[in-house]
Amino acid sequence: xxxxxxxxxxxxxxxxxxxxxxxxxxxxxxxxxxxxxxxxxxxxxxxxxxxxxxxxxxxxxxxxxxxxxxxxxxxxxxxxxxxxxxxxxxxxxxxxxxxxxxxxxxxxxxxxxxxxxxxxxxxxxxxxxxxxxxxxxxxxxxxxxxxxxxxxxxxxxxxxxxxxxxxxxxxxxxxxxxxxxxxxxxxxxxxxxxxxxxxxxxxxxxxxxxxxxxxxxxxxxxxxxxxxxxxxxxxxxxxxxxxxxxxxx
Amino acid sequence: xxxxxxxxxxxxxxxxxxxxxxxxxxxxxxxxxxxxxxxxxxxxxxxxxxxxxxxxxxxxxxxxxxxxxxxxxxxxxxxxxxxxxxxxxxxxxxxxxxxxxxxxxxxxxxxxxxxxxxxxxxxxxxxxxxxxxxxxxxxxxxxxxxxxxxxxxxxxxxxxxxxxxxxxxxxxxxxxxxxxxxxxxxxxxxxxxxxxxxxxxxxxxxxxxxxxxxxxxxxxxxxxxxxxxxxxxxxxxxxxxxxxxxxxxxxxxxxxxxxxxxxxxxxxxxxxxxxxxxxxxxxxxxxxxxxxxxxxxxxxxxxxxxxxxxxxxxxxxxxxxxxxxxxxxxxxxxxxxxxxxxxxxxxxxxxxxxxxxxxxxxxxxxxxxxxxxxxxxxxxxxxxxxxxxxxxxxxxxxxxxxxxxxxxxxxxxxxxxxxxxxxxxxxxxxxxxxxxxxxxxxxxxxxxxxxxxxx
Numbered sequence: 001x002x003x004x005x006x007x008x009x010x011x012x013x014x015x016x017x018x019x020x021x022x023x024x025x026x027x028x029x030x031x032x033x034x035x036x037x038x039x040x041x042x043x044x045x046x047x048x049x050x051x052x053x054x055x056x057x058x059x060x061x062x063x064x065x066x067x068x069x070x071x072x073x074x075x076x077x078x079x080x081x082x083x084x085x086x087x088x089x090x091x092x093x094x095x096x097x098x099x100x101x102x103x104x105x106x107x108x109x110x111x112x113x114x115x116x117x118x119x120x121x122x123x124x125x126x127x128x129x130x131x132x133x134x135x136x137x138x139x140x141x142x143x144x145x146x147x148x149x150x151x152x153x154x155x156x157x158x159x160x161x162x163x164x165x166x167x168x169x170x171x172x173x174x175x176x177x178x179x180x181x182x183x184x185x186x187x188x189x190x191x192x193x194x195x196x197x198x199x200x201x202x203x204x205x206x207x208x209x210x211x212x213x214x215x216x217x218x219x220x221x222x223x224x225x226x227x228x229x230x231x232x233x234x235x236x237x238x239x240x241x242x243x244x245x246x247x248x249x
Numbered sequence: 250x251x252x253x254x255x256x257x258x259x260x261x262x263x264x265x266x267x268x269x270x271x272x273x274x275x276x277x278x279x280x281x282x283x284x285x286x287x288x289x290x291x292x293x294x295x296x297x298x299x300x301x302x303x304x305x306x307x308x309x310x311x312x313x314x315x316x317x318x319x320x321x322x323x324x325x326x327x328x329x330x331x332x333x334x335x336x337x338x339x340x341x342x343x344x345x346x347x348x349x350x351x352x353x354x355x356x357x358x359x360x361x362x363x364x365x366x367x368x369x370x371x372x373x374x375x376x377x378x379x380x381x382x383x384x385x386x387x388x389x390x391x392x393x394x395x396x397x398x399x400x401x402x403x404x405x406x407x408x409x410x411x412x413x414x415x416x417x418x419x420x421x422x423x424x425x426x427x428x429x430x431x432x433x434x435x436x437x438x439x440x441x442x443x444x445x446x447x448x449x450x451x452x453x454x455x456x457x458x459x460x461x462x463x464x465x466x467x468x469x470x471x472x473x474x475x476x477x478x479x480x481x482x483x484x485x486x487x488x489x490x491x492x493x494x495x496x497x498x499x500x501x502x503x504x505x506x507x508x509x510x511x512x513x514x515x516x517x518x519x520x521x522x523x524x525x526x527x528x529x530x531x532x533x534x535x536x537x538x539x540x541x542x543x544x545x546x547x548x549x550x551x552x553x554x555x556x557x558x559x560x561x562x563x564x565x566x567x568x569x570x571x572x573x574x575x576x577x578x579x580x581x582x583x584x585x586x587x588x589x590x591x592x593x594x595x596x597x598x599x600x601x602x603x604x605x606x607x608x609x610x611x612x613x614x615x616x617x618x619x620x621x622x623x624x625x626x627x628x629x630x631x632x633x634x635x636x637x638x639x640x641x642x643x644x645x646x647x648x649x650x651x652x653x654x655x656x657x658x659x660x661x662x663x664x665x666x667x668x669x670x671x672x673x674x675x676x677x678x679x680x681x682x683x684x685x686x687x688x689x690x691x692x693x694x695x696x697x698x699x700x701x702x703x704x
Contacts, residue, residue, distance in 0.1 A: 001262075001600050001619070003607075003655075011609045015479035019659045081482070087661070088475075088483040089425040096424070126336035128378035128412075131419050131471055135483075138423070152378060178296040178562055179335045205541075206562070211296075225483075 020084040028076050034069035041073030044093025046100040053101035062105035070101045074142055095142035115146035117169040117235045120162045123152035124183045129176035132204050135224040136172055143228040156183050160190045170234040171198050176205040185215040192216055199240040201230055209248055219243045250443050250505050252632040257527030261622035264552040267590050270527025273509050275368040275405045277360050279327055281511040282529025282554040285587045288579035289329040289531055289557035290316045292572040299337045302344045309348050312563040312572045317359045319573035325580030331370040339374040339396045346399030353403040371404035373397055379416040380696020384441055397449055401456040408461040408513050413441020416696045418468040427669045430492050432687040434468050435639025438499035440702045446506035460508040464516035465496035478542055487666035490611035494624050494646035497521040498639035504528055514557035520616050523552055524625035531555035536579055544610035547602045552618050556583050614656050615646050634680035644673055
């Protein structure tokens, strides 16, 4: 078979044009031991993170290990992700490493760490394609939110009940197919009837902005990695209307 | 089930679009892989139409009917229509059966009235999500098998997009975990496929229906979509390519159990499958842009026997309904390919398709016929187990990507790939040792039940 020697008229590898230079993580903690804890989070090594957290807990208060080690490490990961140096798997592994350490700190404290706020997540009734939701859960968790994870193929009533019980700052819905996303307006209408005007962020394969913004409470989530930013907005008191104005067209 | 031990094609040079070593004949005269390419259109119903069987029947009557009508309007001689079951069609097996019966009648009418040759593929939805039900024993499992029975009575071809191993795959793909991909896709996926496909082939034989094939849409396509295009930072393209190579080890199980093809359109691994089995394959590329983007829109047609658009939701466009419009587009693509065959220009046409995308990205590269063939060869040469052949296919894919300087990789992609190769080299040699390691490593993965795979 004949092959070209020059493909410049056939395709352009834009990824090569925008490639971000590799860079090392920065130092984030003033304390040497807690810097090593942060490094384990940045490397995404959950075993190392647990080991170093145990070591740190012998000398430091649990909340200091969390705030000055684990969370600072996760913040550095967020920076590397925002700058395009890190890909999603590195963020997920870092989140796992951070959580491994937080679990140990919470055991030492005898109570769970205060989370920023609750977010209820689910994949639509009749739909089992939930990897988008898995990513949303991990990113929300990594950013300090408590995730009430309802799983996949969740009936409308169960989502509404979870919102009624947990009073979340935001609820999310994922659907791959147009024939399952029809559950979303039903959820929105029941939430409204209960007086729960919670931003309802919907996304997934066939879920369009046009559809999601056709019902009240709906805010279209174009990509899973927007979830934590949206949750921060909801936490700060933005209404669904304000969020729609910011994140959608 | 016997693992494939030799290649159907002696070299990639022998492989060509339109022709398969083992063509498959359907009633109404279509021959898949019999010398020319056949278009395949895949209508998807609009939201709301799924409310009742009556509304769904009407939706498909129109969507499928518009496709048949457009063939006659523009002169396309052949067509396959696929309906991928939405949840309701498999959850209520009679619904899928009724739609298949209705479509078969429409096709019979068009054959009689106009001489249009058409075939209907019914793709049952795999409702079994491993972390939600026992894959072998649940109400959803029974509904899936019952749907096959109902649809096989009327459809020409039955297929599925099976889900075995997805719980481990989902955990692994977002963690750069190549061992998890091997376990989820090759081992668990392959085990589940053998269990499922022996039953599907038996059902197909019972009703004189064609057992088409399967696809690793739930896993390898998830990886490919997450890798995305040139702006995405979700999953490295090199990892998605390795996932594709691994999945050939499980997708081929359908054919080792007796399925004959035409294979499923969204199985991008089909060029590898064809090189080993010789079955006719259905592929999708640029004309599936209505459903998703990919970086191999032309090269994927290089050895295809059926040319598909993946799925398009039924609604109006300026040029008619979407199913009519895409039938026209697919049919014209196929007319050009068939003209190339009949003029003797197929090698040149194939070269154009390959040069469009071989170096566009990792998927185009590894699915180019020459590389797909080499990956298939690695699979059959290491066929001691699902694991060994999956790993061998991935290693070969990685070696090919690292070894061709015309395939440009970003520093991040190259480092990632080198890391995956190193991780694979460190894995146990024997499947039993690998499974033992994985049963411990993934014991806490949500919903993973070894007994659902007979482990």
